[in-house]
Amino acid sequence: MSQVKATFTGGIVAEPERKTVGQSNLLEFPVYVNHSKKNKDTGEYEQTGDTTKIKVTLWRDLADNTDVRKGDLVEVTATIIEKEFPKKDGTIGRQLQTDYVESVVLKHRKELVGAGVSSNDSFAPAGDGFL
Numbered sequence: 540m541s542q543v544k545a546t547f548t549g550g551i552v553a554e555p556e557r558k559t560v561g562q563s564n565l566l567e568f569p570v571y572v573n574h575s576k577k578n579k580d581t582g583e584y585e586q587t588g589d590t591t592k593i594k595v596t597l598w599r600d601l602a603d604n605t606d607v608r609k610g611d612l613v614e615v616t617a618t619i620i621e622k623e624f625p626k627k628d629g630t631i632g633r634q635l636q637t638d639y640v641e642s643v644v645l646k647h648r649k650e651l652v653g654a655g656v657s658s659n660d661s662f663a664p665a666g667d668g669f670l
Contacts, residue, residue, distance in 0.1 A: 543618065543620070544617070544618050545616070545618075546614060546615070547570070547591075547593065547614070547615055548572065548615075549570040549571050549573065549591075550570065550573075550610065550611070550612050551568050551569070551608065551609055551610065551611045551612075552569050552570070552571050552592075552609065553568060553569050554568075554608065555567065555568035555607055555608070555609075556568070557602070563599055564598070564599060564602045564603055565596055565597060565598050565599075565602050566596070566601075566602040566605055567595065567596045567597075568594075568595055568607065569592055569593070569594055569595070570592070570613060570615060571591070571592050572590065572591045572592075572593065573590050574586070574589040574590065574591070575587060591635065592634065593619065593635045593637065594634055594635070594636035595615055595617070595637050595640065596636065596637055596640070597640050597643065598640075601640060601643070605643055606645075607645060608648070610649070611647070612645075612646040612647040613644065613645055613646060614643070614644040614646050615637070615642070616642045617639060617640040617641060618637065618638045618639045618641075619636065619637055619638065620635070620636060620638045621636075622634060622636055
């Protein structure tokens with residue numbers, strides 16, 4: 540069976556939601572990844588204007604031990620899948636979402652700078668991370 544494993548960096552664009560499913564805790568939040576590519580003439584990376592939205596879902600220990608907020612820049616290593624969902628207008632939409640998250644690294648949080656808290660905190664599951 541093939542899987543798409545990816546590491547992506549992006550901004551959390553809504554407050555994460557904590558939920559309980561059965562006896563498992565989960566934490567969900569959307570991450571927007573802004574695309575860039577290298578300019579052949581200048582050698583600098585430039586924004587392309589393209590953005591990918593990925594719904595991130597953390598389970599169990601990773602959900603319990605991850606402290607992220609709207610506005611945080613995070614790096615996520617996960618297996619991703621594309622899922623269908625019913626839209627309000629009755630049509631079917633598609634979205635990228637995580638299937639299994641290996642780790643979440645907080646890359647930047649504005650209010651943490653100079654507050655004695657690392658802006659590179661890493662969160663990784665103690666267990667297998669599956670439901």
